[in-house]
Each structure stands twice: as C-alpha cells, then as structure tokens.
Amino acid sequence: MKIPDSLTRYGLGKVFDYLDKDPMNNMSKVMDLVNKFAGDTLSKQREAFDNVINDKDSCWHQLIEKVWTQTDPDVLKTVFNNFFVNANLVGWPKQEKMREKYGCNIPWAILLDPTSACNLHCTGCWAAEYGNKLNLTFDDIDSIITQGKELGIYMYIYTGGEPLVRKKDLIALCEKHNDVAFLSFTNATLIDEEFCQDLLRVKNFIPAISLEGFEEANDSRRGQGVYEKVTNAMALLKSHHLPFGISTCYTSVNYKDITSEEFYDKII
Known part of the structure; x- marks a missing residue:
C-alpha cells in the first residue's frame, strides 16, 4: 500500500521537529530513518550526505552545522519541507513514475x-x-x-x-x-x-x-x-x-x- 504524499510530508515534518532539538547529534539517526523510508530514491546522494554528517571533523559537517544554527528557524523548516521533502523524497518517485508513463525525461528542476x-x-x-x-x-x-x-x-x-x-x-x-x-x-x-x-x-x-x-x-x-x-x-x-x-x-x-x-x- 502506497503512503499518501500528505502523510509522508506530515511524518517528515515531525522528523524535522525531532531533528531541530539537537540537530548534529540527531541527524545521523534521522538519516537512518530516511534511508529505510526512501528505498532507492537518490541513494548515492544520501550516501554522500551520510558520510558528511558522520565525519565531525570535515569542513562539510561544520558547514551544515553552521547553516542549521545560523538560519532563521522558520525559513530553515520551510527549506527542509520544500527542498528535502517535496523536491526530493516526495517529488523524485513521482518524477520516475511520470518518466515511465510519458516515455521521456522529467527534470528534477x-x-x-x-x-x-x-x-x-x-x-x-x-x-x-x-x-x-x-x-x-x-x-x-x-x-x-x-x-x-x-x-x-x-x-x-x-x-x-x-x-x-x-x-x-x-x-x-x-x-x-x-x-x-x-x-x-x-x-x-x-x-x-x-x-x-x-x-x-x-x-x-x-x-x-x-x-x-x-x-x-x-x-x-x-x-x-x-x-x-x-x-x-x-x-x-x-x-x-x-x-x-x-x-x-x-x-x-x-x-x-x-x-x-x-x-x-x-x-x-
């Protein structure tokens, strides 16, 4: 049974609330959940992100922490919902379906x-x-x-x-x-x-x-x-x-x- 997009967005919104309590410590736990939920969707990108958030000495890890802690909280939540959830986790599987339906490329952006x-x-x-x-x-x-x-x-x-x-x-x-x-x-x-x-x-x-x-x-x-x-x-x-x-x-x-x-x- 396919999970409705609205329910997916709601669940991932709750994930953001959990993540925001202690972002850098909870991020790897959230990615474990996302990896289970997302299947093959953007698997290479998720693997690269996993490597970054688990390497606390990397400059990319420090950049993510800086962006998370220094961005307006409401803007950050909207970016999370619209970019990570809608444009990727929800949008990508729908694009794949449309590519198959219409027999042509459907762009990510x-x-x-x-x-x-x-x-x-x-x-x-x-x-x-x-x-x-x-x-x-x-x-x-x-x-x-x-x-x-x-x-x-x-x-x-x-x-x-x-x-x-x-x-x-x-x-x-x-x-x-x-x-x-x-x-x-x-x-x-x-x-x-x-x-x-x-x-x-x-x-x-x-x-x-x-x-x-x-x-x-x-x-x-x-x-x-x-x-x-x-x-x-x-x-x-x-x-x-x-x-x-x-x-x-x-x-x-x-x-x-x-x-x-x-x-x-x-x-x-």
Missing part, C-alpha cells in the same frame, strides 16, 4: 528566465544580446510551476537578465506556491531591507549571488562599485539569518582570486 532586463551591463554576459524587453508574464510562470508540480517538480531556478527586476512578481509566486523551493541567480544590487523582510515572510526563496572575486576583479567585469553593493547585500542577508549562495564565473581575470584560500574564507 526547471530553470527559467523571468526577464531579459538587467540593471547592469557586465562584460561577456550573453543576456545583453537579447535586449531588455523579453518577459514571461506572471501567468506564464504560474502555469509552468503548476504544470511542473503535477509532474513532481518542486524546484525552480531563475536566471536572466536580472530576475530581481521582477521581485514583486517573484515574491507573489513564492506566496502562491508555498510548497516549492525557489533559487535565483542575482547580481544582488537590488537586495534591500524590504526584500529581506519579504524573504523572511515567504521563506522559500534563496538568492545565489554573483561574485567574481575581490573588488578589482569583480568590478572590472560588473562595473565600479558593484563589489561593495554585493558585499553589503550579503551582510544584510546574514544579519536577517537568511540563507544565500555564491555563483562565480571563472575567467582569465579572476582565476587567482577565486582559487585562493582568502576568497573561500571570505565566502564562509
């Missing part, structure tokens, strides 16, 4: 460009070739997400252009699809206090911030003053205990920066 518009003019960016007037409507994006969820897809990634040019629409989509995990590549220059408050409210949107090294290398590509805006945005997100990632484009100008210990120390 959908990547889309809300707009070609951008407030920067970065050297070498392909988006500039398309101008700044191409947009998906709110209804188009809503329809893509709605159809995707029917196929078991709960992970959506925005690129551009600069997606945060459309941040009001993106936040509205987070509200409507509160069971989905959203990640957006962004130059971060449009992240402000109001947007951080929106992220705390919707809880299911994570920025992946473009950073091309230290100030000289970064601004040589993205424009003077952008490095300062980006680092200020990172500090603002951190002060609100909001998760974010870093996206770096490897070039002949910045390779020394982005392969240095100093750069990784700064990101960490």
Whole structure:
C-alpha cells in the first residue's frame, strides 16, 4: 500500500521537529530513518550526505552545522519541507513514475528566465544580446510551476537578465506556491531591507549571488562599485539569518582570486 504524499510530508515534518532539538547529534539517526523510508530514491546522494554528517571533523559537517544554527528557524523548516521533502523524497518517485508513463525525461528542476532586463551591463554576459524587453508574464510562470508540480517538480531556478527586476512578481509566486523551493541567480544590487523582510515572510526563496572575486576583479567585469553593493547585500542577508549562495564565473581575470584560500574564507 502506497503512503499518501500528505502523510509522508506530515511524518517528515515531525522528523524535522525531532531533528531541530539537537540537530548534529540527531541527524545521523534521522538519516537512518530516511534511508529505510526512501528505498532507492537518490541513494548515492544520501550516501554522500551520510558520510558528511558522520565525519565531525570535515569542513562539510561544520558547514551544515553552521547553516542549521545560523538560519532563521522558520525559513530553515520551510527549506527542509520544500527542498528535502517535496523536491526530493516526495517529488523524485513521482518524477520516475511520470518518466515511465510519458516515455521521456522529467527534470528534477526547471530553470527559467523571468526577464531579459538587467540593471547592469557586465562584460561577456550573453543576456545583453537579447535586449531588455523579453518577459514571461506572471501567468506564464504560474502555469509552468503548476504544470511542473503535477509532474513532481518542486524546484525552480531563475536566471536572466536580472530576475530581481521582477521581485514583486517573484515574491507573489513564492506566496502562491508555498510548497516549492525557489533559487535565483542575482547580481544582488537590488537586495534591500524590504526584500529581506519579504524573504523572511515567504521563506522559500534563496538568492545565489554573483561574485567574481575581490573588488578589482569583480568590478572590472560588473562595473565600479558593484563589489561593495554585493558585499553589503550579503551582510544584510546574514544579519536577517537568511540563507544565500555564491555563483562565480571563472575567467582569465579572476582565476587567482577565486582559487585562493582568502576568497573561500571570505565566502564562509
């Protein structure tokens, strides 16, 4: 007898509550339970995660502990439910079923460009070739997400252009699809206090911030003053205990920066 998705989500929500009481000590016990429940779903990924959480001296173990203890608790729980539960443990088996039903690939995530518009003019960016007037409507994006969820897809990634040019629409989509995990590549220059408050409210949107090294290398590509805006945005997100990632484009100008210990120390 197949366990209904709603019951699966409820049970895993209770697992999160248990985990949150003592995360790093309980994580291996939770993974034992997940491994029994999940069967062959994402088995290689789960094995890699098991190795990380059981090696307390590894930098990855320390990173997971840092993320868990320094992220806003409500945001963390939503990320757990939408990304780990919906996009993986619930979504993956449904995707497998749909792959068999339709005889084609069903992606784990959908990547889309809300707009070609951008407030920067970065050297070498392909988006500039398309101008700044191409947009998906709110209804188009809503329809893509709605159809995707029917196929078991709960992970959506925005690129551009600069997606945060459309941040009001993106936040509205987070509200409507509160069971989905959203990640957006962004130059971060449009992240402000109001947007951080929106992220705390919707809880299911994570920025992946473009950073091309230290100030000289970064601004040589993205424009003077952008490095300062980006680092200020990172500090603002951190002060609100909001998760974010870093996206770096490897070039002949910045390779020394982005392969240095100093750069990784700064990101960490």
